[in-house]
Amino acid sequence: MKIQHFDYIVIGGGSGGYAAARTARETLKRVAIIDNADQLGGLCILRGCMPSKTLIYSAEVLHLAQQDKAFGLNIPQATVDMAALHQRKLKIIQEFSDYRQEQLQSDRFTLFRNRARFINSRTIQLDDGTRLSADHFMVATGSVVSVPPISGLDNAPFWTSDDVLDLDFKPEKVIVLGGGIVACELAQFMRRIGSEVIQIQRSPHILKEVSPSAAAVIEQKFRNEGIQLYTGTTLKSVQYRDGNFSVSFEHESRLLTVNAPHLLNALGRRPATDGLGLTAAGISTLPSGHINCNTMQQTSNPRVYASGDVAGPHEIVHVAILQGETAARHATARAAERVDYDSLCGVVFTDPQIGAVGLSENQLKERGIEYLVADYPFDDHGKSILMEAKYGYVKVFADRSGVVLGAECVGKDAGELIHAMAVAVTLKANVRDLLKVHWYHPTLSEIWSYPLEDIFDELA
Incomplete structure (x- = not known):
C-alpha cells in the first residue's frame, strides 16, 4: 500500500490543532489536517466558549431586567424566549464556524475527514485504510466528558454540557453534578432562565480552580439567587425511573436524596486519546491520561507533539493556541519559547x-x-x-x-x-x-x- 508523506500532520482541527497547522504552514509546504467531526471548528467554537458565553450573556441581561426595581425602573414580564435564544446562539456560532471551515478547507492544507491512529512511530492509518507518514505530528484531539464510577450514572440518560448548550426549552428542574467552571456557569445560566437548580459538589467548595475566598463569593451569590447548593458531599448513587432522576449523597453526616426530571453530569472531562494508538507510536501518558510533553510540547516520541486539552495542564483555548504555535515552531527548527504558565x-x-x-x-x-x-x-x-x-x-x-x-x-x-x-x-x-x-x-x-x-x- 502506498503511503502519502507530509511535512507535518495535525490530528484534530480545533483551536490548538489549527494554530499548529497555520504556524507550520508558514515554512512548510505539505501540511495535512485530520478531523472526523460532523462539523469543523473544535470544542471552543461549537460546544464550549462561544455558545456558552452567548447564552450566559443573554441570561445576564434577563437577570438585570428582572432587577428593575433596584434601578428605579419598571420592566414588566422580563422572561426568556428559549426558541429565540437558541436561534441567536446558532446564528452566532455559524458565523465563527464558517470562518474556521473556510480556513481548514483552503488549499493551504490537505484536509482528511476521518479518524486516525498511529501504527508506528511515524505512520498513521485512517479508518478508510489510507496510510500517511510525516516528519512531525501534532496530536490535538481535545477532551471528552468523564463519567466517574458512581453507581447508576454510566447507564443513566444524563445531559452533558453539549445538551445544555443546545436546549430550546426551559427545563423545569435540573440536578447539576459538579462544581467546576462548566458546572457553575451552566447552573447559574439555567437558574436565571427560570429553572429550579440543585447543585451537588464533592469538594468543600465549588470552583477548586480558584481561591477559597473567590469561591465563597460565588457560593453566596448562588444561594442568594436560589440555587440549592450542597458542598462537601459524597455521591452514592444515581437512579433513573419513569422519566425522573434520583441522586443520593452524603452531606454533613446525613444521607439525602434529591429528584428532578433532568441531570447534568458536569463532573469533568478527560483527554480524548481512545483509539489513537499512542503505545504503537511510543507516546507515554501521565496518570491523569494527558499526553506527557516537555516544555516545547514534544512527547516521548520526538516526532510527535501535543497541545490543548489532550496535553493539559489547563483546558483553556488560548493555552491550546500558544502550545500549538510553540510546538510548530520547535518542529520547524525556529526559535520557540515555552508557554509561560x-x-x-x-x-x-x-x-x-x-x-x-x-x-x-x-x-x-x-x-x-x-x-x-x-x-x-x-x-x-x-x-x-x-x-x-x-x-x-x-x-x-x-x-x-x-x-x-x-x-x-x-x-x-x-x-x-x-x-x-x-x-x-x-x-x-x-x-x-x-x-x-x-x-x-x-x-x-x-x-x-x-x-x-x-x-x-x-x-x-
Whole structure:
C-alpha cells in the first residue's frame, strides 16, 4: 500500500490543532489536517466558549431586567424566549464556524475527514485504510466528558454540557453534578432562565480552580439567587425511573436524596486519546491520561507533539493556541519559547465573574516567595455601588520590591478588569509605575488603584 508523506500532520482541527497547522504552514509546504467531526471548528467554537458565553450573556441581561426595581425602573414580564435564544446562539456560532471551515478547507492544507491512529512511530492509518507518514505530528484531539464510577450514572440518560448548550426549552428542574467552571456557569445560566437548580459538589467548595475566598463569593451569590447548593458531599448513587432522576449523597453526616426530571453530569472531562494508538507510536501518558510533553510540547516520541486539552495542564483555548504555535515552531527548527504558565490569565464567567492572573497566593506560599498583598471590596467602590454590583473584591500580590506577581478580581466584568493586571504581570511592572496611570473616576477599573496604593505604602 502506498503511503502519502507530509511535512507535518495535525490530528484534530480545533483551536490548538489549527494554530499548529497555520504556524507550520508558514515554512512548510505539505501540511495535512485530520478531523472526523460532523462539523469543523473544535470544542471552543461549537460546544464550549462561544455558545456558552452567548447564552450566559443573554441570561445576564434577563437577570438585570428582572432587577428593575433596584434601578428605579419598571420592566414588566422580563422572561426568556428559549426558541429565540437558541436561534441567536446558532446564528452566532455559524458565523465563527464558517470562518474556521473556510480556513481548514483552503488549499493551504490537505484536509482528511476521518479518524486516525498511529501504527508506528511515524505512520498513521485512517479508518478508510489510507496510510500517511510525516516528519512531525501534532496530536490535538481535545477532551471528552468523564463519567466517574458512581453507581447508576454510566447507564443513566444524563445531559452533558453539549445538551445544555443546545436546549430550546426551559427545563423545569435540573440536578447539576459538579462544581467546576462548566458546572457553575451552566447552573447559574439555567437558574436565571427560570429553572429550579440543585447543585451537588464533592469538594468543600465549588470552583477548586480558584481561591477559597473567590469561591465563597460565588457560593453566596448562588444561594442568594436560589440555587440549592450542597458542598462537601459524597455521591452514592444515581437512579433513573419513569422519566425522573434520583441522586443520593452524603452531606454533613446525613444521607439525602434529591429528584428532578433532568441531570447534568458536569463532573469533568478527560483527554480524548481512545483509539489513537499512542503505545504503537511510543507516546507515554501521565496518570491523569494527558499526553506527557516537555516544555516545547514534544512527547516521548520526538516526532510527535501535543497541545490543548489532550496535553493539559489547563483546558483553556488560548493555552491550546500558544502550545500549538510553540510546538510548530520547535518542529520547524525556529526559535520557540515555552508557554509561560506563571503569567497566564484565567476567567470564570459566573456572575460575579472571577479573573486571575500570574501566581496565586497559594502558589506564592508553596514556592516560599515573600510577598505583599492588598485587597479592596466592590461594596465600597463608587462605580460598582451605582451599578448594584457589590459582590467581590480585587487583590494584588507583589514582591518586596513592588513588582506585581499576581492578581485576583471577583466582581462585575472581572474578565475584562483582570487584563489591566495581566499587562502588569507580563511586563513585570512595579506598583510605583502602575500608580502613574490615570485611573479614571468613576470606573470599575479605578478600583485597582486602592490595593496598589496600600502596597506602595508598605514599600515606602
